[in-house]
Structure formats: C-alpha cells, structure tokens
Amino acid sequence: xxxxxxxxxxxxxxxxxxxxxxxxxxxxxxxxxxxxxxxxxxxxxxxxxxxxxxxxxxxxxxxxxxxxxxxxxxxxxxxxxxxxxxxxxxxxxxxxxxxxxxxxxxxxxxxxxxxxxxxxxxxxxxxxxxxxxxxxxxxxxxxxxxxxxxxxxxxxxxxxxxxxxxxxxxxxxxxxxxxxxxxxxxxxxxxxxxxxxxxxxxxxxxxxxxxxxxxxxxxxxxxxxxxxxxxxxxxxxxxxxxxxxxxxxxxxxxxxxxxxxxxxxxxxxxxxxxxxxxxxxxxxxxxxxxxxxxxxxxxxxxxxxxxxxxxxxxxxxxxxxxxxxxxxxxxxxxxxxxxxxxxxxxxxxxxxxxxxxxxxxxxxxxxxxxxxxxxxxxxxxxxxxxxxxxxxxxxxxxxxxxxxxxxxxxxxxxxxxxxxxxxxxxxxxxxxxxxxxxxxxxxxxxxxxxxxxxxxxxxxxxxxxxxxxxxxxxxxxxxxxxxxxxxxxxxxxxxxxxxxxxxxxxxxxxxxxxxxxxxxxxxxxxxxxxxxxxxxxxxxxxxxxxxxxxxxxxxxxxxxxxxxxxxxxxxxxxxxxxxxxxxxxxxxxxxxxxxxxxxxxxxxxxxxxxxxxxxxxxxxxxxxxxxxxxxxxxxxxxxxxxxxxxxxxxxxxxxxxxxxxxxxxxxxxxxxxxxxxxxxxxxxxxxxxxxxxxxxxxxxxxxxxxxxxxxxxxxxxxxxxxxxxxxxxxxxxxxxxxxxxxxxxxxxxxxxxxxxxxxxxxxxxxxxxxxxxxxxxxxxxxxxxxxxxxxxxxxxxxxxxxxxxxxxxxxxxxxxxxxxxxxxxxxxxxxxxxxxxxxxxxxxxxxxxxxxxxxxxxxxxxxxxxxxxxxxxxxxxxxxxxxxxxxxxxxxxxxxxxxx
Numbered sequence: 001x002x003x004x005x006x007x008x009x010x011x012x013x014x015x016x017x018x019x020x021x022x023x024x025x026x027x028x029x030x031x032x033x034x035x036x037x038x039x040x041x042x043x044x045x046x047x048x049x050x051x052x053x054x055x056x057x058x059x060x061x062x063x064x065x066x067x068x069x070x071x072x073x074x075x076x077x078x079x080x081x082x083x084x085x086x087x088x089x090x091x092x093x094x095x096x097x098x099x100x101x102x103x104x105x106x107x108x109x110x111x112x113x114x115x116x117x118x119x120x121x122x123x124x125x126x127x128x129x130x131x132x133x134x135x136x137x138x139x140x141x142x143x144x145x146x147x148x149x150x151x152x153x154x155x156x157x158x159x160x161x162x163x164x165x166x167x168x169x170x171x172x173x174x175x176x177x178x179x180x181x182x183x184x185x186x187x188x189x190x191x192x193x194x195x196x197x198x199x200x201x202x203x204x205x206x207x208x209x210x211x212x213x214x215x216x217x218x219x220x221x222x223x224x225x226x227x228x229x230x231x232x233x234x235x236x237x238x239x240x241x242x243x244x245x246x247x248x249x250x251x252x253x254x255x256x257x258x259x260x261x262x263x264x265x266x267x268x269x270x271x272x273x274x275x276x277x278x279x280x281x282x283x284x285x286x287x288x289x290x291x292x293x294x295x296x297x298x299x300x301x302x303x304x305x306x307x308x309x310x311x312x313x314x315x316x317x318x319x320x321x322x323x324x325x326x327x328x329x330x331x332x333x334x335x336x337x338x339x340x341x342x343x344x345x346x347x348x349x350x351x352x353x354x355x356x357x358x359x360x361x362x363x364x365x366x367x368x369x370x371x372x373x374x375x376x377x378x379x380x381x382x383x384x385x386x387x388x389x390x391x392x393x394x395x396x397x398x399x400x401x402x403x404x405x406x407x408x409x410x411x412x413x414x415x416x417x418x419x420x421x422x423x424x425x426x427x428x429x430x431x432x433x434x435x436x437x438x439x440x441x442x443x444x445x446x447x448x449x450x451x452x453x454x455x456x457x458x459x460x461x462x463x464x465x466x467x468x469x470x471x472x473x474x475x476x477x478x479x480x481x482x483x484x485x486x487x488x489x490x491x492x493x494x495x496x497x498x499x500x501x502x503x504x505x506x507x508x509x510x511x512x513x514x515x516x517x518x519x520x521x522x523x524x525x526x527x528x529x530x531x532x533x534x535x536x537x538x539x540x541x542x543x544x545x546x547x548x549x550x551x552x553x554x555x556x557x558x559x560x561x562x563x564x565x566x567x568x569x570x571x572x573x574x575x576x577x578x579x580x581x582x583x584x585x586x587x588x589x590x591x592x593x594x595x596x597x598x599x600x601x602x603x604x605x606x607x608x609x610x611x612x613x614x615x616x617x618x619x620x621x622x623x624x625x626x627x628x629x630x631x632x633x634x635x636x637x638x639x640x641x642x643x644x645x646x647x648x649x650x651x652x653x654x655x656x657x658x659x660x661x662x663x664x665x666x667x668x669x670x671x672x673x674x675x676x677x678x679x680x681x682x683x684x685x686x687x688x689x690x691x692x693x694x695x696x697x698x699x700x701x702x703x704x705x706x707x708x709x710x711x712x713x714x715x716x717x718x719x720x721x722x723x724x725x726x727x728x729x730x731x732x733x734x735x736x737x738x739x740x741x742x743x744x745x746x747x748x749x750x751x752x753x754x755x756x757x758x759x760x761x762x763x764x765x766x767x768x769x770x771x772x773x774x775x776x777x778x779x780x781x782x783x784x785x786x787x788x789x790x791x792x793x794x795x796x797x798x799x800x801x802x803x804x805x806x807x808x809x810x811x812x813x814x815x816x817x818x819x820x821x822x823x824x825x826x827x828x829x830x831x832x833x834x835x836x837x838x839x840x841x842x843x844x845x846x847x848x849x850x851x852x853x854x855x856x857x858x859x860x861x862x863x864x865x866x867x868x869x870x871x872x873x874x875x876x877x878x879x880x881x882x883x884x885x886x887x888x889x890x891x892x893x894x895x896x897x898x899x900x
Contacts, residue, residue: 005054005122005254006046007115009132013039014092016133016151018085027272028424029799030636030814031807032084036091036271043099046131046150047256054126054254057096058114059105066108067238074238075184087799087807091271098264102254106245112136113242119145120243122251136181138165139172139241166198174207177236182563186238187231191224207236272425295440300475301351302467304366309376312343312351316380319345323389323478326396327458327470329356333398334513334620334627338370339459341377342470344478350471357466358459374403382408391415391430391477397509414477416501417484419633420493423795428633434476437483442476443469496792496826501632504829507836507848508630508640514847515625516859518663519895520616526659527612530604537601544594551601554580567592603656611645611660618644630851637818638793638825640851647852652900661897666859670845671892673865674899675872677828677854678887679704681737684823687882688790689773693766698884705730711766712759732763736770737820739813774816781815789822790880791830827886828854831879838871857896865892 017038025034047055067074096103104114115137119128123144130137133149138161141147147156154160162168167175178197180188192200204210211233214226225232303309316322323344328336339357344350355370356363380386381400386409390396393413400406418428427433431442448469449456458466488494542548546564549556558578561567570587572579582602588595618626626645634641642648651657666672682704686694697707702718709721709729721729728749735745746756764771781787781797788794795818799811828851835848835856846864850857856876860868869890876888893899 003053004050004127004129005056005118005251006050006052007056007058007118007128007130008043008046009111009115009130009134009137010057010059010092010096011111012132012134013042014085014089017042018082018088020151026424026636027270028422028796029270029802029807030424030795030797030811031087031091031799031802032810033088033091033271033273035085035088036095037273039092040095040273042150043096043101050129050148052129052256054251055101055256056114056118056254057101057103058111058118059093059103060111061105061107061109063107065110065113067110070237071234073185083810087802087810091267095267098259098267100257100259102249104247104249106247109242109245113245114247116140116241116243117245117247121247125251135165135172136176136239136241139169139239140243141169166194167201171201171206173239173241174236175201176239177207177232178210180235181239184238186235187228188235189225189228189232191220192228196221207232272427297468297472299349300467300471301349302463303351303353303368304463306368309353309368309373312348312353313376313380315348316343316345319347320385321345321387321389322380323474323481324396325390325470325473325477326399327466328399329457329459332620332627333395334402334515335622336399336402338374338399338403340466340470341373342474344471344474346478346482350475350478352467352470354463354466356459357461357463364463374405378405381405384408386410387412389414389477389481391433391473391480394505394509394512397506398513401509401513411502411505412481412485413502413505414480414484415633416497416505417481417488420497420501420793421484421487421491423636423638423793426634430473430476430480433480437480438476440476443472445469491794492792493794500791500826500829500833503833504632507832508632510836510847511849511851512627512629514849514859515620515623515627516849516857517625517665517667518615518619519665520619523612523616523663526663527608530608530612530656534601534604534608537597537604541594541597541601544597551598552605554578557598561588561592561594565592565594603651603654607651607656607660611650615645615663628850635825636795638789638822638829639853640825640829642852647850650852658897661900662895664857664896665894667845670859670861671865671894672896672899673858673860673869673872673890673892674896675856675858675869675876675888675890676900677824677876678889680824680827680854680886681820682733683882683884683886684790684820684827685737685770685773686884688819688823689767689769690883691767691769691773694770695883705733708733708763708766712762714762728759732759736763736774737817739774739809739816741809777815777819778812781811787815787819789819789826791823791826793822793826795822824854827879828856828876831876832856834875834879835872838875842868855900857899860892 014035018035021034021038025032025037027033064074093103104118105111106114112134115130115132119130119140122128123142128145130140130145130147131150132147133151137147138156141156141158141161143158148154149156156164158169161172165172165175175197176186176188178189178192178200179194180186200210204213210225211229214222214229217225301308301312303312325342326336326338327340327342328338330336338355340352340354342350342352353373354364354367355373357367358364386407388407388409389412391414393411397407397411414430414433415428418425418433427436431444434440434442446455448461448465449458461469488497538551541551545560547560549560551557555577557580561580562571562578567588569591570584572584582599585595585599585602589599615626620627628642628647629644631641631643650660664672682694683698686698694704697704703726705726706718706721706729709715709725710718712729712732713721713725715721715725728751731745731748732740735748740748742753742757742760745751745760746753749756751759777787778800781800785798785800786794786796795814797811797815797818799807800815802808802811832848832851839846839848839858842864843861846860846868847858848856849859856872858868858872869892873888873890877886879886891899
C-alpha cells in the first residue's frame with residue numbers, strides 16, 4: 001500500500017453513482033440498487049487504483065448545519081432526494097462498514113468542513129488526496145493536498161485550480177462569494193459571472209480589494225456590485241470551509257484493514273450483486289471456491305470415432321433424461337451452424353462431439369461429419385419418451401430447426417427454473433448459476449476464444465479445449481437442474497413451469513424463427529423525413545434560446561433554460577447541473593414553447609437512433625426478415641421482453657411511432673392481423689378484488705373511465721363527464737394498479753395534493769373492495785414475503801417489512817402491481833400457447849409472429865383473415881374465466897400501424 005490518506009466525499013460519490021448507473025437494478029426484495037451498485041464499483045476501483053494506506057469516508061449528517069443558522073435559505077432551492085435513492089443510503093453505509101473503511105461525520109457540520117479539518121490536521125504527516133468533484137473543495141488544495149475528480153480522472157493541484165477558475169485555491173471561497181453558487185443557493189453578486197469575477201480579482205487582488213474599489217467600476221457593473229455588498233459578505237461566510245473542527249481521531253484511526261469476507265458475501269447476495277475479485281488491495285477475493293473434488297475435467301470424453309459414437313448412442317437410448325448443449329458459429333439461431341454437441345446424463349460422463357472444428361481453414365481430421373451425427377441422433381430426437389434438459393434450450397430448438405429437426409420429447413430448462421424461483425434476479429445465465437449453486441467458476445468464453453481483434457470463432461478452438469468448455473456446459477446444466485427442479489415442486493411452481501413456461505418456450509422459438517418483414521425503402525425515406533424535421537426543430541430551439549448550443553448536453557440545456565431564459569418552474573438542481581429530463585420538460589411544455597420543441601426533438605432522436613438506423617441492419621440476408629429475440633426471464637412480473645429489436649418500446653400513440661409501425665409489413669399475399677386485449681389489467685383488478693361496482697361497470701359494457709369520473713367528480717349523468725374529467729379518472733384507474741399515491745397523481749393530472757387525495761378517497765368510496773384488495777395484498781406480502789398471481793406465479797417482496805419508509809412503500813406498490821400485471825402477463829401466455837396449437841394445424845403461411853404487451857400480431861393469408869380473426873378472438877377471450885368479460889379488439893392491414 002502507498003502511504004497516503006484518501007478523504008472521500010461520500011455524498012458526491014452516492015449521487016454520481018445514482019445518476020451514472022441507470023437501468024432496472026433491484027434486489028430480490030424489489031429495492032432499487034443502482035446507486036449501491038455504482039457506489040460499490042466506484043469505491044473498489046478507487047481503492048484498487050490508489051492502493052491507499054489510510055482512508056476516511058466522510059459523510060454528511062441529516063438536517064441543517066451552522067450555515068443554515070447564518071442564512072435560512074442555504075440550499076433551500078434543492079429538490080427532494082430522488083425517491084429511488086432514499087432506500088439506498090442505508091445499504092451504502094452498511095457496505096462502507098462491511099469494507100471496514102473508517103467513517104467520520106459530525107452534527108452541525110458538512111462533509112466539506114470535516115474534509116477541510118482532516119486535510120489540515122494530517123497533511124504534514126502524510127500525502128492527502130481529496131476524492132470529489134465539488135469545486136468548493138478546491139480551496140483546500142495546496143502543495144500537500146490535491147483533489148482527485150474520479151469522474152474526469154483529473155487531479156487538481158494549485159496550478160490546475162488557477163487554470164480552471166482564474167484564481168488560486170486560497171481565493172476560491174472569495175471567488176464563489178462573488179459569483180454565487182446556485183446549487184447551494186448562495187446569492188453572490190448580481191450580474192457578476194465567472195469571467196468578470198476573474199478580471200476583478202486580477203485588478204484588485206482579493207475580495208476586500210474588490211469591495212473597497214467599487215467606485216472605480218462603471219455602469220451596471222458598479223451598480224450591481226454595490227447593491228450586492230451585503231449578499232457578497234454573507235456569501236463569503238457560507239463559502240468558507242471550516243478547518244478547525246475539534247476531532248479526537250488520530251491518523252491511525254484511518255488505517256485501511258482487510259474486511260471480513262463472509263458478511264460481504266451475504267451483503268452481495270442480498271443486493272443480487274455478482275461476487276467479484278476487486279479486493280486485490282487486501283490480497284483477497286470474494287469469489288466462491290471451485291469445487292475441485294466434484295469437477296473432474298478428466299472424466300470428459302471427446303467423441304471422434306464411429307465406435308465411440310455408437311457406444312454413446314446406445315447409452316443415450318437407455319437414458320430417460322439427457323442434457324444437451326450446442327456450440328455454434330453464431331449467437332443468432334437462424335444463421336447458426338452446429339460446431340459441436342455435448343451431452344450429459346446422471347449415469348454417463350459428460351462428452352463433446354466435434355463436427356466442424358477447423359485449423360487453417362481446413363476441417364480437423366477425425367471428426368464425425370455433422371450430417372452423419374444428426375442423422376444418427378434423429379431416433380433420439382424423435383423419441384417422445386425422452387426428456388431433454390438445456391440452459392436456454394429454446395436456442396437449441398431453433399438451431400435444430402435449421403436442419404429440419406426438433407425434439408419431440410419433453411423439454412426442461414434450468415434458466416427458466418432459476419427465473420421462476422427468483423424472478424427479481426437478473427442473473428440466470430449459466431456462469432452465474434454455477435457460481436451460486438455449485439460453487440464452481442465456469443470456463444469463460446473469452447478465455448477460450450479471446451476478445452476484440454484477437455477473438456477466434458469457436459470452430460478454431462482446439463478439440464481438447466472445446467471438450468472441456470462444451471461438456472462443462474452440459475454438466476453444469478445437469479447439476480443445476482437437479483438442484484432447482486425439486487424446488488419448483490416444493491414452492492408450488494411446477495404447474496406454472498410445465499403448463500405455461502415450457503410450452504411457451506417452443507412457441508417463442510417458432511415465432512423468432514418465423515420473423516417479420518420490414519419495408520426497408522420506406523424506412524430510408526422516413527429516416528430522411530425525420531432527419532429534416534430534427535434539423536428544423538434544432539433551428540427553432542436555437543432561435544428561442546438566442547444562441548446555438550449542444551441540445552444533447554443536459555448541462556448546457558439546463559443553463560439555457562434556467563439561467564439564460566430564467567425559467568423557474570420545475571427547477572431542480574444537483575451537483576452536476578440542472579435536471580432536464582422528460583418529466584421536467586413535460587411540466588414546462590404548456591407554458592414554454594422551447595420545452596415543447598425539445599420533447600419533440602428528443603422523440604425524433606430516439607426513433608432515429610433506436611429504430612430507423614438499426615432496423616434495416618437487422619434484416620437477415622438468409623430470410624429477408626428481422627427476427628426479434630423474446631425473453632421469458634427478464635421482467636420480474638412475468639411479462640415477455642424483446643430485443644434486436646425491442647418491439648415493446650415502439651411508441652403507440654405518437655404520430656412518429658405509428659410511422660415506425662408502418663414499416664412492419666406482411667409477406668406477399670398476406671395481411672398483418674393485430675389482436676389486443678382491452679383494459680386487461682383493470683379487468684383483472686375487478687376480478688381479483690371482487691368489487692361489485694367495478695364488475696358491474698365492465699359487465700354493462702359502459703366506459704369504465706367515464707364511470708369512474710362520474711363517481712369521483714360527483715357527476716350525475718355520464719354524458720356530462722367532460723374529457724378532462726375522464727382523463728383524470730383514467731389516470732386514477734391505471735395509477736391504482738401501480739400503487740399511485742396522491743403526490744404522484746397530483747403531478748399526473750395537474751392538481752394540488754389535497755385535491756388528488758380527495759379524488760383517491762372518492763375512488764375508494766366508489767370501489768371499496770379495491771382498497772380491501774390492496775390492504776390484503778400488503779398484509780399477505782408482509783407475512784409471506786411474496787405475492788402470487790391468479791395463475792400461481794410468485795414474486796418475492798421481502799422489502800415489505802423494511803423499517804425504511806420509502807423502501808417499504810415501494811415494496812407495497814410492487815406487491816399490488818405484481819398480482820395484477822403478472823396475471824395479465826400469464827393470460828396472454830396461455831392465449832399464445834393455445835393459438836400456436838391451432839396455427840400448427842394450418843398452412844405455414846399463417847403464423848403468429850409477434851407479441852407486444854397485451855397485443856399479438858399474426859401474418860395471415862388474405863383469404864383466411866375472416867375465419868382466423870374469429871378464431872384468434874375466441875381463443876384470446878376464452879383463455880380464462882373472469883367475473884368480467886375479456887374483450888379483444890382485432891384489426892388487420894397491410895402494415896402493423898393499419899392493423900392496430
């Protein structure tokens with residue numbers, strides 16, 4: 001370790017982690033973990049790269065400080081802490097303690113003051129590095145103290161501070177007193193910006209010199225500064241960092257010591273983090289040990305002769321359950337060719353059969369020919385008494401389809417087993433499951449094939465290496481399946497697995513291989529049109545802003561909106577700048593044309609980048625179609641997701657979104673048919689809650705949003721409900737499913753919190769059993785730590801018992817929503833399975849080709865549209881029996897937009 005002291009500004013790290021790591025990060029309890037994940041990665045990277053002997057993790061304390069006593073408006077303009085960040089403070093503090101990193105904090109003082117005190121006290125004894133990007137802390141920099149901004153990988157010494165701000169560290173507090181600080185609500189001098197302030201310091205030396213010579217200034221500058229003298233002096237009191245807090249800690253109290261790994265592993269497990277080996281600073285690793293005794297690569301067989309193959313086939317014929325895994329030329333199943341096949345059973349040593357390995361472009365001698373192997377395996381594949389186990393076995397099914405083959409026996413999937421047992425986890429890959437359940441670290445693909453320019457195709461891997469890699473996959477899959485499969489029965493998930501998820505797996509494989517056509521020339525024209533629109537919008541935005549700037553830069557955009565244009569509504573600021581996300585722009589749009597244009601600009605940019613440019617590149621030359629990949633193991637609610645392309649995210653209601661949908665077209669002689677469940681989640685809410693009024697509304701066929709509006713607005717005649725009232729009722733109807741409270745509803749429909757609460761109270765008065773359903777769901781979750789859909793799908797809700805209010809209420813919302821949304825997700829899966837069975841009997845031109853939320857899309861011959869549309873509607877509406885009718889809207893057209 002290097003003899004140096006790191007003073008870490010923890011608050012800065014937390015906020016950078018939260019805003020820097022986006023995406024769906026949560027643990028098995030449903031608690032958001034993106035900030036914890038980012039904080040962990042940033043901190044461990046810091047420790048590994050800096051390798052310090054001493055560390056102080058400097059925390060702010062809740063509540064005000066002495067600065068609030070000086071100035072009550074200090075930091076008063078800061079927006080509330082993001083809702084998803086609040087429950088992450090506690091685990092971040094816990095992680096810091098588990099890493100045995102010294103923590104220091106003091107009531108009535110900010111972390112900046114502690115950092116100032118520590119740096120002053122210890123900088124003569126040891127090299128001090130302040131870890132932060134906060135400009136306030138640059139006033140502490142001197143010959144013995146530097147500041148490291150890890151986000152920019154930049155070190156501030158005295159010269160760098162002077163270069164950045166135009167003044168040295170000793171004058172930073174004075175400089176900030178002049179220019180002010182909007183993030184801390186420090187007033188400064190009116191109308192004096194950074195450039196002017198730098199000139200004033202150059203001219204008059206220091207703050208007192210500037211204030212004593214205002215008579216030498218001219219015009220508005222003099223007027224502004226003289227009018228701001230009191231504010232400047234107040235600001236100087238606020239910007240000066242205290243460096244003499246009484247602290248008893250000695251340097252030894254901040255020594256870095258190795259952590260206890262077992263509690264850390266438990267923490268990682270709770271957070272759903274992958275155990276990593278970033279702890280080299282202590283010379284230890286959190287990796288689970290490889291179980292050498294149970295993992296004997298010497299048992300693996302490489303089958304290269306007909307005699308060995310015949311012996312293997314004879315043994316496989318006697319086996320009822322067989323695990324298999326393919327090594328191929330491509331991850332995209334439609335164009336993948338088999339390079340080798342591995343098998344494993346409970347009674348046969350894992351083996352690998354290479355069929356297409358090459359060296360210097362020539363087939364390696366001694367391999368079984370692929371065609372001969374597949375021909376030999378046909379009787380096994382067609383044996384309906386066999387059970388085949390795979391890890392994401394859908395891929396094997398799709399690859400076999402390239403050769404006109406299928407597995408006619410039963411199939412099982414270790415990835416699906418893992419998902420059903422822990423739907424909140426995002427780690428269902430074989431490597432993760434092996435480490436979690438077997439304590440075995442798998443051979444990494446990159447270690448076999450390399451990465452980047454040095455990567456080789458798997459067909460070029462030597463046979464002995466390929467055997468270890470390929471057979472290991474089958475062996476791990478077999479062992480994981482043997483562990484997880486009984487747990488499905490123990491947790492009453494076996495029926496869901498066998499009757500829904502496994503049959504659906506085959507359906508999705510057929511859908512993905514079928515693919516869908518797109519109109520590439522149309523997309524090219526649309527891309528030109530949207531690019532032209534984008535250019536026009538850019539010019540309009542520049543005109544309203546009064547200057548050109550980088551529209552895609554949140555910082556520059558924030559400065560334009562809230563500094564130059566002086567907009568005050570929805571003004572939110574963090575240490576990195578003003579917030580300019582969609583929520584903010586939507587609040588500004590009704591009163592500020594520039595915000596309206598920015599939303600339109602972003603919408604077009606997203607479509608250009610996400611769909612118009614990538615879609616043509618996804619068309620396979622072999623098929624002339626795109627083949628989206630559907631996942632059963634991504635969404636915790638049970639919903640399907642898709643990628644390459646992600647069809648779920650194409651906007652439905654926007655005009656540009658509809659234009660994208662027009663690009664999806666049928667084969668010649670066919671039409672696209674769209675079948676969409678109407679208000680399916682609300683119908684499940686009526687069924688599960690058993691609320692008589694909601695059931696009656698659906699059974700009467702009336703407009704449910706109009707009915708709700710009449711109830712909450714006390715309108716006697718349904719015909720008198722206006723559009724605004726209906727929209728508010730719609731927001732409540734759907735918001736209740738997601739556990740929406742008064743605060744969020746107020747923001748959604750533009751009313752006060754009091755009015756929103758009154759609407760919700762009126763809603764529950766109209767539909768009292770919905771409130772009972774919500775309360776009962778929460779109570780069940782508190783007792784059992786999970787909730788269940790109508791069809792038996794389970795989702796863990798452990799955070800329901802958290803002492804942290806934000807975490808607990810977030811878990812309650814998840815519990816309420818998961819039962820409804822999960823039941824709706826299960827329903828469409830049932831419909832897909834039944835419809836697939838019907839379509840398998842028909843001409844191959846008629847096929848189900850896509851699923852998006854509550855909608856199914858089919859490609860159907862023109863002559864069959866009427867008959868099959870009726871069949872689709874009947875099967876979807878009859879997929880289950882509810883206390884209210886299921887309603888499916890069916891349409892067709894020469895493109896997806898016209899069909900929907």
